[in-house]
Amino acid sequence: MDAVIRIADTAEDMEQVHRVRREVFIVEQQIPEDEEWDDLDPLCVHMLAAGPGGEALGTGRLIHGEPARKQSGRDGVVLLGRLAVLPAARGTGLGVALVRALEQAGVEQGAQEMELHAQVTAIGFYERLGYTAHGPEYLDGGLPHRTMTRPLTD
Structure with missing residues (x-):
């Protein structure tokens, strides 16, 4: 798929990020709105994937620094979250490209490992990208999840 992935750094970019997340998580997956934001x-x-006409197709975010340390309980870890691709762009490789862009941003933050909290239905997707699931399933936003990690350094 022809898409440009870049850091969302303007108010307009963030409106597009929120639109994609609203459509995927709140409307499609029926995650309560107060749990999404x-x-x-x-x-x-925040990364934003946009098509040739500038339309938003996907997004994801990277939690880094002290908030990542507090959530993971470890230093050198960044957290990938809120990965969302609109239905029309699924199966095109856009999700993979977004994950790789977020991993690169993590490396640029000095992280040695990426952690994410995957919906159980997405575990196979992340395993194909080198992530390993750890621990039991738990509910997040009413959906079953598992924690997954991947080293960012060789």
């Missing part, structure tokens, strides 16, 4: 958003690096 959190205080971490302003602290994160």
Whole structure:
């Protein structure tokens, strides 16, 4: 798929990020709205994938620094979250490209490992990208998840 992936760094970019997340998580997956939006958003690096006409197709965020350490309990870890690709762009490789862009942003933050909390239905996708699941299933937003990690350094 022809898409440009870049850091969302303007108010307009963030409106597009929120539109994609609203459509995928709140409308499609019926995650409660008050669980989708959190205080971490302003602290994160957000990626936006846009098509040739500039239309938003996908997004993801990277939690880094102290918020990542608090959530993971470990130093050198960044957290990938809120990965969302609109239905029309699924199966095109856009999700893979977004994950790789977020991993690169993690490396640029000095991280040695990426952690994510995958919906159980997405575990196979992340395993194909080198992630390993750890621990039991748990509910997040009413959906079963598992924690997954991947080293970012050789």
